[in-house]
Amino acid sequence: MHLLEVKNLHVEVDGKKILNGLDLSVSKGSVHAIMGPNGSGKSTLAHVLAGKKDYAVTQGEVLLDGADLLDLSPDERAAQGLFLAFQYPLEIPGVATMNFLRTALNAQRKKRAEAELSTPEFMKRVREAAAKLSIDTEMLRRPVNVGFSGGEKKRNEILQMALLEPRLAVLDETDSGLDIDALKVVADGVNRLRSPNRAMIVITHYQRLLNHIVPDVVHVLSKGRIVRTGGKELALELEANGYAGYQDEAA
Amino acid sequence: MSADTRLIKTAAETTLADSFAAAKARLPGKGEIAVRREEAFRRFEQLGLPHRRVEEWKYTDLRALMRDAKPLAQVPDARSKQRAKTAGAIVAGVDARRIVFAEGAFVPELSDLSQLEPGLSIASLARALAEGDADVVARLGAPGPAEGDVAAALNTAFMGDGAVIRVANGAAIVRPIHLVFAHGTDMATTIFTRSLVVIGDDAQVTLIESHEGPPGLDYQVNAVLDLFVGDRARVDHVKLGVEGSSALHVATLAATIGADVEFNDFTFTIGGQVTRNQLFVRCAGESATVGLRGANLLKGRQHADTTLVLDHALPGCNSREVFKSVLDDESRGVFQGKIIVRPGAQKSDARMMTNALLLSEAAEADNKPELEIFADDVQCGHGATAGALDENLKFYLMARGIPDGDAESLLIQAFVGEAVEAIKHDGVKEALMEAVVRWLAARG
Numbered sequence: 001m002h003l004l005e006v007k008n009l010h011v012e013v014d015g016k017k018i019l020n021g022l023d024l025s026v027s028k029g030s031v032h033a034i035m036g037p038n039g040s041g042k043s044t045l046a047h048v049l050a051g052k053k054d055y056a057v058t059q060g061e062v063l064l065d066g067a068d069l070l071d072l073s074p075d076e077r078a079a080q081g082l083f084l085a086f087q088y089p090l091e092i093p094g095v096a097t098m099n100f101l102r103t104a105l106n107a108q109r110k111k112r113a114e115a116e117l118s119t120p121e122f123m124k125r126v127r128e129a130a131a132k133l134s135i136d137t138e139m140l141r142r143p144v145n146v147g148f149s150g151g152e153k154k155r156n157e158i159l160q161m162a163l164l165e166p167r168l169a170v171l172d173e174t175d176s177g178l179d180i181d182a183l184k185v186v187a188d189g190v191n192r193l194r195s196p197n198r199a200m201i202v203i204t205h206y207q208r209l210l211n212h213i214v215p216d217v218v219h220v221l222s223k224g225r226i227v228r229t230g231g232k233e234l235a236l237e238l239e240a241n242g243y244a245g246y247q248d249e250a251a
Numbered sequence: 252m253s254a255d256t257r258l259i260k261t262a263a264e265t266t267l268a269d270s271f272a273a274a275k276a277r278l279p280g281k282g283e284i285a286v287r288r289e290e291a292f293r294r295f296e297q298l299g300l301p302h303r304r305v306e307e308w309k310y311t312d313l314r315a316l317m318r319d320a321k322p323l324a325q326v327p328d329a330r331s332k333q334r335a336k337t338a339g340a341i342v343a344g345v346d347a348r349r350i351v352f353a354e355g356a357f358v359p360e361l362s363d364l365s366q367l368e369p370g371l372s373i374a375s376l377a378r379a380l381a382e383g384d385a386d387v388v389a390r391l392g393a394p395g396p397a398e399g400d401v402a403a404a405l406n407t408a409f410m411g412d413g414a415v416i417r418v419a420n421g422a423a424i425v426r427p428i429h430l431v432f433a434h435g436t437d438m439a440t441t442i443f444t445r446s447l448v449v450i451g452d453d454a455q456v457t458l459i460e461s462h463e464g465p466p467g468l469d470y471q472v473n474a475v476l477d478l479f480v481g482d483r484a485r486v487d488h489v490k491l492g493v494e495g496s497s498a499l500h501v502a503t504l505a506a507t508i509g510a511d512v513e514f515n516d517f518t519f520t521i522g523g524q525v526t527r528n529q530l531f532v533r534c535a536g537e538s539a540t541v542g543l544r545g546a547n548l549l550k551g552r553q554h555a556d557t558t559l560v561l562d563h564a565l566p567g568c569n570s571r572e573v574f575k576s577v578l579d580d581e582s583r584g585v586f587q588g589k590i591i592v593r594p595g596a597q598k599s600d601a602r603m604m605t606n607a608l609l610l611s612e613a614a615e616a617d618n619k620p621e622l623e624i625f626a627d628d629v630q631c632g633h634g635a636t637a638g639a640l641d642e643n644l645k646f647y648l649m650a651r652g653i654p655d656g657d658a659e660s661l662l663i664q665a666f667v668g669e670a671v672e673a674i675k676h677d678g679v680k681e682a683l684m685e686a687v688v689r690w691l692a693a694r695g
Contacts, residue, residue: 050650053642078652090647094665094672100651103661108652143665160651 001066003028003199004168009060011041011048011224018044020224021060026168029196033210033235034203036221037243042203043087045221046172049201050084051077064168078104079111081167085157085174092144097156100144101126105163129162133189151182158189169193170201175209187212207239222246264299266320270441271408274323278411280380283388291407298401307400310585310617311556316525317499321471323409324440327353331435336361338433339461341491341686345678347429347459354435355442356412370422370454376445377412387415387447395477396531396562397505403529406475406503410445413474416458420451420481427457427676432474434464434495441471452481452509457676462500463493463522470495475503482509482536487675489683492520492528496551503529510536510565517674518545519683520555521690530559538567544670546575546683548690549582549614556585563592563599563629572603575670577663578614579694588633589621596626603633608640608666660691 004026011019018041026032036042048055049062051074062069064080072080092100106116117125130140133155145153154174161169171190175183190213194200202213210218210232218234219226220243227246228234271292278288300317301308327335335353350373351361357375364373379387391410397403414430432444450456464470472494480486494500500523508514518528530543547555557574576584586605607616620633640662648658667687674680 050646052646052650073655074646074649075652075654075658078650084650086647086650090644092644092647092662092665094668095661100648100661103657104648104651104653107654107657111652164652 002026003065005063007061007063009048009062010058011044012056012058013044013054018224019048022221022225024219024226026199026201028199030216031194031200031202031213032217032219033215034201034219034221035205035207035235035238037246038205040221041224042205042221043172046084046170046203049082049170050074075107076111078164079108083161083164083166083169085161085169085171087173087176089145089153089157091146093146095144097140097142097144098126101140101160101163104160108164125163129159132162132192133159134185135159150177151179151185154178154182154186155189158186158193162189162193166198168199168201170203172203173205174202175204175206183209184212207235210235220246261300261314263314263317263320267405268296270320270323274409278409279377280383280388282383283392284380287392288408291404294404295401295408298404301401307558307587309619310587311525311527311554313527316554317471321439321441321469324354324411324442325436325438327356327358327435331433332358332361334435334465335431335433338435338463339429339431341461341493342429342459342679342682344682345427345429345459345676347427349429349431350414351431351433352412352414352444353433354440355432355444357414368422368424368426370419370451371424372417373428374415375412376410376415376447379415384415390447390449390477390479391445395505396507396533396560397475397503397529400503400529400531402473402501402527403475403503403505406443406445406473409443409473410475411443413444413446414448415446416448418450418454418456421453422451423455424457427459427679429459429461432460432462432472434468434470434472434498437465437468439468439470441473444472444474446476448476449479450481450484450486453483454481455485457487457679459489459491459679461491461493462502464495464498466496468495469497469499469524471499473501475505478504478506480506480508480512480514483511484509485513487515489517489674489676489679490519490528492518492522492526492555494523494526496522496524498523499525501527501529504531506530506532508532508534508536508539508541510538512536512539514539515542515673515675516544517671518557519686520545520547520549521686523555524553526553526555528555528557530557530561532559533562534564534568534570537565539569541568541570542673543570544573544673546577546667546670547584548577548667548687549584550579550694551582552580553582554585555583556587558585558587560589560591561601563590563596563601565593566595566597566599568596568599570601572601573670573673574605575667576605576607576616577610577667578607578616579610581611581613583615583617585617586635587619587621589623590631590633592622592624592626592629592631594625597628599626599629599631601629601631605635606666607637608663609637610640660688663691664688
């Protein structure tokens with residue numbers, strides 16, 4: 001069985017159709033890239049998977065490990081092991097990053113009927129994960145993402161992913177706004193989290209991220225549907241030829 | 252009499268006039284103070300209870316809200332004292348010197364007057380007035396920052412008891428002083444308290460004031476604090492409004508601030524049916540740093556009005572005003588803030604910000620900032636926001652596994668925390684955040 005099954009998914013936003021019968025199967029341990037031109041529905045797919053309001057699913061289903069995902073609230077999906085790395089991580093003034101991480105982790109553990117982590121154990125995990133991403137502890141005392149640079153925000157997303165240990169991580173345009181050095185730190189962070197028990201969906205417009213996070217499968221999304229699926233060489237082909245052909249194909 | 256009294260119309264005004272006539276002979280203080288009371292009451296009679304056409308009271312129509320005036324509070328009985336004993340629990344975790352007032356009267360046996368720090372003196376205002384304490388009489392007799400205000404005038408007419416606190420020049424009082432004001436009887440009465448705090452040059456003190464009473468009882472409180480702060484002193488003042496759910500509470504701070512002072516004021520309101528917090532602050536010396544902040548957490552049909560007048564009378568003063576309101580159900584939060592920069596008060600720097608978080612469609616926030624600037628080399632600004640919780644922020648928290656209600660609570664705590672953070676005393680800060688958490692938990 002696939003870890004994630006998306007079947008014939010139709011989604012509307014404000015009455016406008018964005019996803020048009022999207023099918024996607026992702027198995028455990030694999031990394032799938034979803035590429036596509038602007039407006040093809042990439043971010044919509046990410047948000048629908050995470051459970052954002054304002055996205056109306058008019059048809060189709062999404063199963064995580066065979067269980068329906070669409071009926072769950074965003075926090076329940078997170079507790080089931082779904083993680084969305086945001087394209088634009090939000091700033092939360094007044095909430096210290098450390099407190100946020102701890103609240104999130106313990107909320108998920110509680111929902112899974114696991115014991116809360118003791119403070120020393122939690123601190124140990126945060127410090128280890130932060131060190132690997134070159135995040136200093138001073139940053140963790142600051143309010144979530146407030147005053148963080150673009151690179152720091154993205155590293156903070158990966159830190160959350162490392163701590164929350166999802167089964168399925170969706171990375172929405174994680175490369176946007178990053179220079180090549182920051183991109184490398186983030187990609188290394190993601191690669192360390194690759195595991196036979198975890199799948200990832202990497203959503204990106206550009207091929208360059210995929211030089212660092214090498215996918216097993218590449219999909220091309222156009223006009224709300226997967227129009228082509230291939231190996232990692234498909235990304236190189238897109239880089240060379242652009243999306244022009246796909247926009248025509250879907251039209 | 253007749254020329255003045257014809258303006259008196261409402262039942263509440265009539266009752267107050269009767270109360271004053273009956274009580275004035277036994278209210279503490281003779282001579283100058285008695286004259287001052289008479290003048291103040293005449294002033295009240297001329298003005299009457301303020302209503303919505305009086306600009307300063309536009310959003311808090313006291314004439315409509317005060318259907319009647321309650322009889323003056325009696326001497327506290329055993330039961331009242333028993334309740335006062337546990338009052339002020341909101342800061343129970345803070346090691347503070349408790350000075351307790353029940354029904355507005357000083358209760359020495361419940362107050363901690365042992366081992367007063369050198370330079371600190373604490374006394375009862377009623378006693379100081381009765382004994383004719385010259386300094387007290389002079390300070391209460393002179394026009395202060397709240398001069399002309401009708402609620403303060405009414406307080407001057409009826410003032411019963413309160414604290415007289417003096418901190419000598421250079422004395423640093425580390426342990427906070429907690430003035431506990433409790434309404435403890437089951438009778439709906441009116442309490443008029445008046446406190447006078449005089450801080451010497453280079454002195455330091457943290458003053459906490461809490462006001463509370465039983466739920467469901469429509470008692471009335473009019474409390475005034477006159478604060479005089481000497482040069483270079485550091486004063487932190489935190490006022491906690493934890494009145495009963497049907498209470499009417501009007502409080503006035505009249506502060507005169509010296510040069511190079513650091514004054515931090517925080518007003519926290521979670522109780523009361525109708526609350527009006529008035530802050531009249533005058534920077535009477537150069538280069539003072541003033542922080543006026545506050546948070547109101549309201550639900551049901553609660554109404555809380557913060558009205559401040561900050562007078563930058565001399566050059567170089569720096570002030571920050573930050574007020575947060577969390578408004579649920581049909582509650583209403585009012586903020587009126589006026590900053591005056593006098594001619595010649597150059598290099599004044601004032602920033603005023605108010606934010607209201609509306610948790611329900613029926614909640615209401617009213618905002619009226621005013622800047623009156625008569626100097627040309629100043630920096631003054633104000634801003635106001637009112638809105639619901641940010642759904643995108645909530646989604647971010649929920650996407651990390653935090654349930655709906657917890658995500659809201661976290662965001663509300665963060666919202667209030669931005670103001671509470673400025674409180675210098677860590678214990679008080681924590682106590683207030685715990686009170687916020689309890690308020691949120693009760694909200695369900």
